[in-house]
Amino acid sequence: MNGNNRALHDKSGYVERKGTSIVSNINEKAKAPLDVNVPKKPFAKRFKKKYVSSSYWPSLAAFIGLFIIWELCTMMFNINPITLPAPSSVIQEFVSSFSFYISHAWVTLQEAVLGFLLGMSIAIMMGVLMAHSSVLERTLLPIAVLANVTPIMAIAPLFILWFGFGTLPKVLIAAIITFFPMLVNSIMGFRSIDENHYEYMRSLHASKLEIFMKLRFPNSLPYLFSAAKTCVSLSVMGAVVGEWSGATEGLGNVIMMASNYMQTNRMFAAIFMLAIMGITLTNIVRYIEKKVLYWHVSANDWK
Amino acid sequence: MSYIQLKNVSKTFRQREQTTKALQHIDLHIEKSKFVSLIGPSGCGKSTLLRMIGGLVKGDEGEVTIGGLSPKEAQKQKQFGFVPQSPALFPWRTVLENMNLPFEVNKKSIQASAKREDPMELLSSVGLGDFAHSYAKELSGGMQQRVGIARAFGSGAPILLMDEPFSALDEITREKISYQLLHIWESHQKTVVFVTHNIREAVLLSDKVVIMSARPGKITKIIDIDLPRPRSADIEESAQFHQYMSEIRGYLRDEWQ
Numbered sequence: 001m002n003g004n005n006r007a008l009h010d011k012s013g014y015v016e017r018k019g020t021s022i023v024s025n026i027n028e029k030a031k032a033p034l035d036v037n038v039p040k041k042p043f044a045k046r047f048k049k050k051y052v053s054s055s056y057w058p059s060l061a062a063f064i065g066l067f068i069i070w071e072l073c074t075m076m077f078n079i080n081p082i083t084l085p086a087p088s089s090v091i092q093e094f095v096s097s098f099s100f101y102i103s104h105a106w107v108t109l110q111e112a113v114l115g116f117l118l119g120m121s122i123a124i125m126m127g128v129l130m131a132h133s134s135v136l137e138r139t140l141l142p143i144a145v146l147a148n149v150t151p152i153m154a155i156a157p158l159f160i161l162w163f164g165f166g167t168l169p170k171v172l173i174a175a176i177i178t179f180f181p182m183l184v185n186s187i188m189g190f191r192s193i194d195e196n197h198y199e200y201m202r203s204l205h206a207s208k209l210e211i212f213m214k215l216r217f218p219n220s221l222p223y224l225f226s227a228a229k230t231c232v233s234l235s236v237m238g239a240v241v242g243e244w245s246g247a248t249e250g251l252g253n254v255i256m257m258a259s260n261y262m263q264t265n266r267m268f269a270a271i272f273m274l275a276i277m278g279i280t281l282t283n284i285v286r287y288i289e290k291k292v293l294y295w296h297v298s299a300n301d302w303k
Numbered sequence: 304m305s306y307i308q309l310k311n312v313s314k315t316f317r318q319r320e321q322t323t324k325a326l327q328h329i330d331l332h333i334e335k336s337k338f339v340s341l342i343g344p345s346g347c348g349k350s351t352l353l354r355m356i357g358g359l360v361k362g363d364e365g366e367v368t369i370g371g372l373s374p375k376e377a378q379k380q381k382q383f384g385f386v387p388q389s390p391a392l393f394p395w396r397t398v399l400e401n402m403n404l405p406f407e408v409n410k411k412s413i414q415a416s417a418k419r420e421d422p423m424e425l426l427s428s429v430g431l432g433d434f435a436h437s438y439a440k441e442l443s444g445g446m447q448q449r450v451g452i453a454r455a456f457g458s459g460a461p462i463l464l465m466d467e468p469f470s471a472l473d474e475i476t477r478e479k480i481s482y483q484l485l486h487i488w489e490s491h492q493k494t495v496v497f498v499t500h501n502i503r504e505a506v507l508l509s510d511k512v513v514i515m516s517a518r519p520g521k522i523t524k525i526i527d528i529d530l531p532r533p534r535s536a537d538i539e540e541s542a543q544f545h546q547y548m549s550e551i552r553g554y555l556r557d558e559w560q
Contacts, residue, residue: 196391203357203385203464205378206408214408218395295395295438 085265094269105273107250108239111167112281115174116235120228123179127186131216132208137187148180152241160246170242170250177238178231185227189220222296225289232285233278240274305332306494307356307462312365314351324519325351329365331513331522335461336492340505340512342551344558348520349498350466356496357383357464369462377462380412381405384455384493386465390447392439398426398450399435405458425453428490429483445476452484456491463495469504481507482536489533502555506530506547507539514551516558524554 067087073079074086081089094101126144130137152173159169193215201211243252251270258266312329315322325348333339341349354360355367358374369377377383384405392401402422426432429449431442439447448468455463469477481504488495488508499505505512506528514524528547530538538544 194389194391196387196389197393199359200385200387200391201408202359203378203383204381204405204408204458205358205412210408214404215393218393221395295440 082262082264085268090265090268090272093265094272101251101254101269101273104249104251104254104270105277107167108236108243108252108274109277111170111239111242111250112174112232112235112277114167115171115238116178116232116281118171119175119178119235120182120231122175123182124186124224127183127190127220128212130183131187131190144180144183147176152177152238156241156245159242165246165248169245170239170247173242174235174238177234181227181231181234182224185223186220189223190216192223193219221293225285225293228285229282229289232281236274236278236281306335306370307331307333307496308366308368309352309356310366312352312355312362312367314348314355314360314362314364326355326362327519327521329520329522331525333494333496333511335494337510338488338495338497338508340497340499340509341515342499342502342505342512342555343515343520343523344517344555345500346520347515347517349515351520352515353464353466353496353498356462357385359385379409381409381458382460382462384458384460384463386448386451386455386463386468388467388470390439390444390451390468392447392450394439397436397438398431398442399423401439401450402426402454402457405454405460419459420457422453422457425457425487426450428487429453429480443476445472445480448472449480449483452480452487456487456493461493463493465495465497467498467500469499469501477501477504484508485534502548502551503539505551506544507534512547512551514554523558526550 070084071086071088074081074084085093126140130140155176156169156173159172163169163172190212197215197219198211201215206214239250240252240255243250244256247253251274254270255267258264258270309329309331312326313324314326315324317323329352331352341352343349351360355362356369356374358378367374369382372380372382392398393404396404399422402425406419423432423435426435429452431446431449431453434442434446434450439450442450448471451468452465455465469480472480485508495508497505497508509528512526512528513522514526515521516523526547530541530543530547
């Protein structure tokens, strides 16, 4: 709703600034029916506009609906709580051991975020090199592809063997998962500059560094953010996979232990924590994207 | 006294097995502070010629000098204000920030003599004073190209290279902008090399029109346009103007007949 209004104002402002009388007349005509019609619209339409078309209400309603159906099913069909606990008992479990979950979530969050940042930094640095040299690309990309196609589950135990039960192997696994999509997108972003922009920079005798800083890097940002949005939630997965392979703390470890003791509600509580973590991290990246890419179309899609 | 000199310049493009002779034995002298148009059918190498002057493309044979310097050296000294076919405004920069771009790169060689013009003044002279803080996507194609022209005039470069800057615009916008270019040039008197395939534009703007033919690209004829300056819209109605236009059209027609 807000977004729509802003777009409308921007457009009308743009037309007005042109300043000729004919144009502004058209502008007024375009505005008029809007102002008159809005209050006249039937309730259903207004409701739709306010609560359905452009807000988070539909998705929230879907979640609440899902939980209600789930709760009802467990009651009506008398499902064994070891198979499927009711959402209410999961919430109860979560609230009663709140600090337990928070401390484990904190461990997993650190592993995921550190891994994400590490993977992203290495990917961008390698992307810079590979975008500038096709020899380097042909040399290094196969290694990156190899790291990407090997199932991370298969590598994880090896990392535990090498680096122990601490944070490091989890960070590394999260970094490996983040690395490849970030690398591919950064190469693409650094390379896919407009030929005209490049030629213009050359006509000023701009150095390679200047062309990178002023043209290639800003140009790559939409690509980088698009990969980062996916990778940040993948890094949570990487941390959990690492914890499964061997850990003494973290939500992945909580899930493994709870599975051994058939504490299904505890598993669900940890799973929800992970889901919330993924959503939060993705939204943080989206928020930064919106702030940074104010000039790009993709930023306007964001709600 | 010629400022830009091309002596027996040739250029061949090689793509796999195929070779295309883009330019053959080009001799051209361009004087300082003159407006020179290169006109010809597509494929006649006029854009390549422009890029060779600007040091963006290397020639195979012959010599190009700009005030005694090689194109690369002149480029290093920031002597060129380039206006490509599409305006080449960076979408993440405002109009004003785009105007500043020439001063942010290759900083060592900003000529002390080149006094920096007020970008706001230049923008208002092309009618975009109110858009200094807009982003490129908020402007129409014509507005963007006017920013490109203002940027070139404001860059402190003595030579402006324009590669069909109006070709993507509609006829009405095109006519309007060609007058703006005429006026801004008449008040700045820089050396302009202007590539076009529009006869009217060439006659209206130029001191000299270089007619080129295609495959291989060579110069057919150089015509001096002796119309009084400053020029205004009335000049397009004059008999002399039409005479120049039909003369150029004649040479171009010979080419495709």
